[in-house]
Amino acid sequence: MQGVKVLAGVVGAAALLGLGIILGHFAIPKGADSPAPSISASQDLDLGILETIMEQLDASRIRENLRELSREPHLSSTPRDEELVQLLLQRWRDAESGLDSAETFEYEVLLSLPSQEQPNSVTVVDPTGNILFSCRRSEENVTGEQEGPDVVPPYAAYAPPGTPQAVNAAKHGVAGVLVYTDPSDINDGQSSPSQTFPYSWGLPPSGVERGSYLEYFGDPLTPYLPANPSSFRLDPDNASGFPPIPAQPIGFEDAKVLLCNLQGASAPETWQGALGCEYRLGPGFRSDGNFSADSQVNVSVHNRLELRNSSNVLGIIRGAVEPDRYVLYGNHRDSWVHGAVDPSSGTAVLLEVTRALGTLLKKGTWRPRRSVIFGSWGAEEFGLIGSTEFTEEFFSKLQERTVAYINVDISVFANVSLRAQGTPPIQSVVFTAAKQIPAPGRSSLSIYDNWIQYSNRSSPVYGLVPSLGTLGAGSDYAPFIHFLGISSMDLAYTYDRSKTSARIYPTYHTAFDTFGYVDNFVDPGFSSHQAVSRVVGNVLLRLSDSLFLPLNVSDYSETLRSFLQAAQQDLGALLEQHSISLGPLVAAVDKFEGAAAALDERISELQKGTPDPLQVRMLNDQLMLLERSFLNSRAFPEERYYSHVLWAPRTGSVATFPGLANACSAAMNTAPGSAAWAEVQRQLSIVVAAVEAAAATLRPVADL
Amino acid sequence: MQGVKVLAGVVGAAALLGLGIILGHFAIPKGADSPAPSISASQDLDLGILETIMEQLDASRIRENLRELSREPHLSSTPRDEELVQLLLQRWRDAESGLDSAETFEYEVLLSLPSQEQPNSVTVVDPTGNILFSCRRSEENVTGEQEGPDVVPPYAAYAPPGTPQAVNAAKHGVAGVLVYTDPSDINDGQSSPSQTFPYSWGLPPSGVERGSYLEYFGDPLTPYLPANPSSFRLDPDNASGFPPIPAQPIGFEDAKVLLCNLQGASAPETWQGALGCEYRLGPGFRSDGNFSADSQVNVSVHNRLELRNSSNVLGIIRGAVEPDRYVLYGNHRDSWVHGAVDPSSGTAVLLEVTRALGTLLKKGTWRPRRSVIFGSWGAEEFGLIGSTEFTEEFFSKLQERTVAYINVDISVFANVSLRAQGTPPIQSVVFTAAKQIPAPGRSSLSIYDNWIQYSNRSSPVYGLVPSLGTLGAGSDYAPFIHFLGISSMDLAYTYDRSKTSARIYPTYHTAFDTFGYVDNFVDPGFSSHQAVSRVVGNVLLRLSDSLFLPLNVSDYSETLRSFLQAAQQDLGALLEQHSISLGPLVAAVDKFEGAAAALDERISELQKGTPDPLQVRMLNDQLMLLERSFLNSRAFPEERYYSHVLWAPRTGSVATFPGLANACSAAMNTAPGSAAWAEVQRQLSIVVAAVEAAAATLRPVADL
Structure with missing residues (x-):
């Protein structure tokens, strides 16, 4: 299990902090030939x-x-x-x-792997370069299984190498990212060794979550092509999706040392966690803590592609x-x-x-x-x-x-x-x-x-x-x-x-x-x-x-109806202001519902008798291929691989068709007639065409 | 029948002439239910x-x-x-x-239509604006069918409106384009009224070929979307594929007046035609002809979208x-x-x-x-x-x-x-x-x-x-x-x-x-x-x-083999110089041939017996869907609609896979490691993947 998009979000949020290190939580939920019996076509x-x-x-x-x-x-x-x-x-x-x-x-x-010769490190250093504190390079060997040459040390895969040093980077000049998971987010607040594994299922204080920080999925050098040895590969310098700055994950035990020594304004209430101190935003360390105020955090990342x-x-x-x-x-x-x-x-x-x-x-x-x-x-x-x-x-x-x-x-x-x-x-x-x-x-x-x-x-x-x-x-x-x-x-x-x-x-x-x-x-x-x-x-x-495929396509009617209703309720007035009508979408969803219900009836009727295997095959093809009719390889040109117009990533807050939600969210504060409003119209047309195509797939097969 | 790409080529060639009018030929070859008999699945x-x-x-x-x-x-x-x-x-x-x-x-x-109020015109004018000569605005009414409100006057659809005037435009500043078809290209040299329709199938001297000058096909405002009334439409100002400058077709009768009065260097031998004079390149009219040397050609186009x-x-x-x-x-x-x-x-x-x-x-x-x-x-x-x-x-x-x-x-x-x-x-x-x-x-x-x-x-x-x-x-x-x-x-x-x-x-x-x-x-x-x-x-x-679809997929083997051989013979050495191997393509074509031959055999065997209709259906699906496996919607991002990696337009001279031919032709004179050579590798990988996919479609259906 892997957290692609999730991690991209974290990195983005981190950049907003304007710190040389990041101290946000990692708090995004994750869904995270043999003998044959006799053959009959029925x-x-x-x-x-x-x-x-x-x-x-x-x-x-x-x-x-x-x-x-x-x-x-x-x-x-x-x-x-x-x-x-x-x-x-x-x-x-x-x-x-x-x-x-x-x-x-x-x-x-x-792949992206940490260097064996030059381990990644996170330290606090004074102005003369003396190391005041080092984060762990590996997890504590609690059960005898946490050490050894095959245990890859914690790292952020695909984070680029670099040695940023700061606790006070320019507001928009984040130099590196540290990531940890707060006990409040992973351990229901428990943070002591005796409360965690091997005494419970809790994460030990030294535990560090590894992960891939790649923005897209698939081999980064061969988008849309199988990564055979002979395949064309992008130059890694031209490939996209890698994080722009070094990043390194650490355990909450080490995060506590860094975070509880920060000075500055209090972090927002929702950022506070279970490390036993008030979380502050910096910049700089507080003078009454472990580190002198002029100390800095040094992050050394030596990952290699x-x-x-x-x-x-x-x-x-x-x-x-x-x-x-x-x-x-x-x-x-x-x-x-x-x-x-x-x-x-x-x-x-x-x-x-x-x-x-x-x-x-x-x-x-x-x-x-x-x-x-x-x-x-x-x-x-x-x-x-x-x-x-x-x-x-x-x-x-x-x-x-x-x-x-x-x-x-x-x-x-x-x-x-x-x-x-x-x-x-x-x-x-x-x-x-x-x-x-x-x-x-x-x-x-x-x-x-x-x-x-x-x-x-x-x-x-x-x-x-x-x-x-x-x-x-x-x-x-x-x-x-x-x-x-x-x-x-x-x-x-x-x-x-x-x-x-x-x-x-x-x-x-x-x-x-x-x-x-x-x-x-x-x-x-x-x-x-x-x-x-x-x-x-x-x-x-x-x-x-099963002779008849157990794919209930009419269950898509409920989804389409709910997406439509969300669009009507939460975007309808706005769209109307810009002379964009949801009428064609209403008509398309109605058509889909009608076609799906009729197909259901047809299946029920056929199931009563002894249907011809070829008839069943044709019907099953409709059921199997319905999902394909929602694809549009040109709908989201910037989203690698995402072609399904119902399930592409949705960043807009309205629980509707993602292309429409995202386009509206981007157009919201632009002038009428802007390119962003044209994109709303384009996305609406794409959805209408897809729902129409889906309805067409379910209609009797000799109709257009 | 329509000449999309062809015409774009002509316009391009015309621009090279560096004249205010163009005088190249138009010489591209152009290629309720009823009672039913009893139904049996066989x-x-x-x-x-x-x-x-x-x-x-x-x-x-x-x-x-x-x-x-x-x-x-x-x-x-x-x-x-x-x-x-x-x-x-x-x-x-x-x-x-x-x-x-x-x-x-x-x-x-x-659509693009000529204005009824302001007819397009082509005239020769003297420096004071006096009209010395006008091209016909309609064809001669030879059979009584060439006149009337429904006969659209000759025009170049989608050519933009404008009134360029020149016979000596800057070398790369062509202001407008005139197009005609030379009797040598359309009439086997015949050009007199008595030699042409209605006395033969020949084109009368007043005949003018209409046509669309759009670069792409499909409705220009709704690429990839059906042009329903509610569909998103591009602003025509943002739509692509329209000719950049005014254009107008004329008959060879009128072209003769313009062309035979030009001065300047002789046009190349292959540009000479059957108008009965030597074709010259201009600039300007010859002093001993119908027009004074300071006369100009005025082209008025009033087409409307x-x-x-x-x-x-x-x-x-x-x-x-x-x-x-x-x-x-x-x-x-x-x-x-x-x-x-x-x-x-x-x-x-x-x-x-x-x-x-x-x-x-x-x-x-x-x-x-x-x-x-x-x-x-x-x-x-x-x-x-x-x-x-x-x-x-x-x-x-x-x-x-x-x-x-x-x-x-x-x-x-x-x-x-x-x-x-x-x-x-x-x-x-x-x-x-x-x-x-x-x-x-x-x-x-x-x-x-x-x-x-x-x-x-x-x-x-x-x-x-x-x-x-x-x-x-x-x-x-x-x-x-x-x-x-x-x-x-x-x-x-x-x-x-x-x-x-x-x-x-x-x-x-x-x-x-x-x-x-x-x-x-x-x-x-x-x-x-x-x-x-x-x-x-x-x-x-x-x-x-037919119970078995009469699509002979193994006839694709011959095509693939010939494309491969052309690549090997005409591009192999060049590719080798750039460390690009055709080996994976050879392997893919071999696999295709093998799979196609095996499928042929399987069909022959099945045809000997009484095959199960479901088996035939599965086999027919392979035959039907083979062509689809050659599609790659991302292969040619600049060629609207073209996705078939074998039949996309080929501009490179080698009779091989078009993507490869075109990429090689573009890379030919660039340095090793250029983006153009990377594109050659990408196109080769795309073709290999497509041929592999085609072979996979033909293999026994439970194999990968």
């Missing part, structure tokens, strides 16, 4: 097989997978990462429980009836350190799901209707690189043939409730699966019934339902939904938000994210891991095996 | 039905269609254009011979088995004047084909396997506007569902031989059809056997075959192939090139392109029109009705 989901798979998904096997996957640090493109490639190949090629085939796809990608090989592992089960329709299920393999939660909790589930399916496949008792492709992506932590290169290499065929993409990165953030993010067409199949599986630890309730207690919303169509989140760019689903327009989802077990306000599980991207951490604190007994494996297995089998 | 082409249709396509009906269509001038968006919309609707809604449905789709598009409604008419025959697969067949409806040849000869054929098919449909004896969509496009002469707006409005569904696009604009340039342009997958079906139909006037020969006598090439795969031309942007196929990536073709009957070197039929875009012209000179008896209707009907029926 082959439908077999509920007995589904039940068998549900039973065979085994918590203790997931635990053993996790132990092996997280045994050693496996940063992208290291020898241990390569060993895990081999482990995946071996499992997926197993004669008893493997897939039809598995192979690696290697790319040459630009390196071209490294990174592999995706792809495993395939060939579909029996429609092998050219793909259900994709993937997760990344690379971690920052041991990565027990991130990403190995997901890979442990992936391996258990493939084992269960592979076993049935190799026995000859099952073969899916459609092909299933499993992906273990490389270099996700550096910016979703492996998955993005995969979508670039197979752009056409994936776009034409893929039914849906399932992502399970961190499978268990916490062991309380299901969390699902996705586009509307996948809501119903996730609900169906969640209703069929008992909630871990609450076996009288289904996962669905448990979920609705923790996160729900009132749907105008269905009443109270669990709340499906939207997809940002926090994991490998991003290129699938935003670039290819494939209906996607991200599944996990998560927190009870009444019990913790931690923005993510506390040891995220630190050397404390270990097997023991998961085993003792995140999911003892692994029943939540098992629950996630069952939801994924259930959803996957429904997508791969 | 429904295949019925040769009996095909034979019936071939028999029913009737020359005299085509002649009557043409007489009606060309009875009055029908410039885009005029009342007569609208009457023809109604005529098409009436024919396509006819109870006895109509289609399942027909409707109009109206757009609001930016106007938003006008333009309709497409779409007619549909619903497919019986795969209604979601479309075969498209279209032509434009608008003309410059009467447009008997351009475009009505095509529309006359279109109406006869729809009559023949509609009759069988309404009788209940036939319904195609796939849907057939017929299009009558508006505003083509102004820049393929109607067809482009159609592809913008239905981008997603057309791209996902269209098997092929057939264009027949001018159906008969001359009555000698078939001419076909298209992408490689359509070659075989055109050959098959052409072999089945007798050549007009040579009934012992098939159209194929006749064709190969007039235009042939030696194929490394097949030996001597008729030569299939490539698709530029001369008619409405352009948005289908370049923007949507749909396999497309343009069909017509054409000249014996040993008999004429006219760059196009002589009355092209003049008021002499009338019914009488066609009836007397182009195709007396209309047997060539009939032949084209049969080829189109045959190709269309094979595409709509």
Whole structure:
């Protein structure tokens, strides 16, 4: 799991501070060939097989997978990462429980790594250069796993090298950025060693969150092209998306020394945290503190850009009836350190799901209707690189043939409730699966019934339902939904938000994210891991095996209607002032609703009889391709890969179509007739065209 | 038929002349539901039905269609254009011979029209402003059809208004452009009234070719968006693609007066023509001619931009088995004047084909396997506007569902031989059809056997075959192939090139392109029109009705191999000097060939048995979608709509992949490591990725 856009936001906020060091929090929430049964073109989901798979998904096997996957640090493109490639190949090629085939796809990608010879450092120095204080260069070795040559020291990937020194940079001349996570944001305020790991799931004071500070996703040197060795590469000096100034993350233990010694005006109330002092803005250190007022903070960053090989592992089960329709299920393999939660909790589930399916496949008792492709992506932590290169290499065929993409990165953030993010067409199949599986630890309730207690919303169509989140760019689903327009989802077990306000599980991207951490604190007994494996297995089998695709496209009507209403309520008057009418958008949304409802009816009718497989195929193509009709590769020329006009990043505050929201927000204070208002009109036309195209996709197929 | 790119080239060349008037030639070659038979998912082409249709396509009906269509001038968006919309609707809604449905789709598009109040003029004036000579403002009324309010006077559409006056403009300060067509280029040298229409097919001395001088195609104000009334429109001042300076076409009769009076150095040999004098470059008039040396040419252009409604008419025959697969067949409806040849000869054929098919449909004896969509496009002469707006409005569904696009604009340039342009997958079906139909006037020969006598090439795969031309942007196929990536073709009957070197039929875009012209000179008896209707009907029926799509994708191997060889032979050494290897391209082409050959074999095997309709559908999807895999919407950011990496405009001289050819040509004289050489590498990577993607599309569908 990876925080691309999020981090760009932090850097931006930091620059506003006008300090040589930054002392804002890191407080952005994160969503963070075998024997075959006989083939019939009418082959439908077999509920007995589904039940068998549900039973065979085994918590203790997931635990053993996790132990092996997280045994050693496996940063992208290291020898241990390569060993895990081999482990995946071996499992997926197993004669008893493997897939039809598995192979690696290697790319040459630009990573950013700290120098081994010149460690990054953060110090306080007096005017003569004497070091008064040094921040830790590594985390405290609490469990014996935090030291060693394979533990990458904390750093901000892609932050450029440099040695800025200041506590009083010019207001708009920030020279460098320090980032830390406040105990109030990650530990519910707890900050002492005895209150944190290994005594609780809390982040130890020395813990430092690593991360990628790249603005875009994908290999930075080969945008829109697969990063094959022979591919054209930008000169790194011409590539965009790198942070402009050095940055370095530190632990809250060290942040306390720096922050609690600052002088100057008090920081705003919302910036105050749990370090036990009043946070001040500087400039300079207070005279009654640890450092003389003329001391400065020196940040030395020696990160280096390196071209490294990174592999995706792809495993395939060939579909029996429609092998050219793909259900994709993937997760990344690379971690920052041991990565027990991130990403190995997901890979442990992936391996258990493939084992269960592979076993049935190799026995000859099952073969899916459609092909299933499993992906273990490389270099996700550096910016979703492996998955993005995969979508670039197979752009056409994936776009034409893929039914849906399932992502399970961190499978268990916490062991309380299901969390699902996705586009509307996948809501119903996730609900169906969640209703069929008992909630871990609450076996009288289904996962669905448990979920609705923790996160729900009132749907105008269905009443109270669990709340499906939207997809940002926090994991490998991003290129699938935003670039290819494939209906996607991200599944996990998560927190009870009444019990913790931690923005993510506390040891995220630190050397404390270990097997023991998961085993003792995140999911003892692994029943939540098992629950996630069952939801994924259930959803996957429904997508791969159902005669009619379980993609409920009419659930998009609710989204479109709500986006439209937000535009009408919050932007309507403003638009009217500028003679921009929402009328064409109203008409388009009405058309979509009508076409979706009619298609629903048609499906219901067909399901009553014995439909011709070719008729079903045509209908399924409409369901599969609906998501594609929302793509416009020219809508957001400055947003690399983002083409989906409903789910591109929204910076404007109105919960409506992102292009419209952002354009209005930019035009708001410009004169009538400005270029910014022209862009509002352009964005509105783009949305209207996309919704019209979506309606056209759902209409009877011989109509225009 | 329309000359977009071509004209931009002429304007460019003119600017180099450094004259206030240009005197280069215009010498670029231009290329309601009905009863249904019982439905079976295995429904295949019925040769009996095909034979019936071939028999029913009737020359005299085509002649009557043409007489009606060309009875009055029908410039885009005029009342007569609208009457023809109604005529098409009436024919396509006819109870006895109509289609399942027909409707109009109206757009609001930016046209350029001459002012009625202030006619454009070209005069020679003396220093006091006395007019010494005026070019004609309209063509001579030779047949009684060249006068009247509906005959639009000759003009250069989209040329801006202005009144430049010069015969000696600064070398790089061309103030205006005059365009004429030399008798040597259009009339095989003939220039006297008695040698030209109405005494021959030659262009009368007063004839002037109208045309659009827009650089791009599509409505100029709504690039990439359908030009609906509510769509966002560019401010015309910000729109690109208009000529920068006034331009006006004149007849060769008037050009002679201007040109034969010039003084100065002789024009190059290749610029000399058949006006009966030596062509000189100026500056200024010779003292012993009609004008004093201090006279100047005054060009007054008063064209106006106007938003006008333009309709497409779409007619549909619903497919019986795969209604979601479309075969498209279209032509434009608008003309410059009467447009008997351009475009009505095509529309006359279109109406006869729809009559023949509609009759069988309404009788209940036939319904195609796939849907057939017929299009009558508006505003083509102004820049393929109607067809482009159609592809913008239905981008997603057309791209996902269209098997092929057939264009027949001018159906008969001359009555000698078939001419076909298209992408490689359509070659075989055109050959098959052409072999089945007798050549007009040579009934012992098939159209194929006749064709190969007039235009042939030696194929490394097949030996001597008729030569299939490539698709530029001369008619409405352009948005289908370049923007949507749909396999497309343009069909017509054409000249014996040993008999004429006219760059196009002589009355092209003049008021002499009338019914009488066609009836007397182009195709007396209309047997060539009939032949084209049969080829189109045959190709269309094979595409709509064959169980296996008759798209021979392995014919792309020959193209790729020849592009590769040209790159190796003509660019290889240069690329090597810059450390750019063609190795990855060689590997990609090899992969494509292998995958295409294997797919061919698979098709042959399946055809031997009774294949499952779903299997055939999957295979057909590969054939249909192959062309799409060559698209890259980011390959040519400056070429509006052009996304096909094999058929984008090529300016470089090497007959290879256009992006590579153009980039090499731009880099040729730059230093190693220049941005231009980086672009060569980028273009090479784009081509490699596209060919790899194409190979991936053809591989067995469960492989990556």
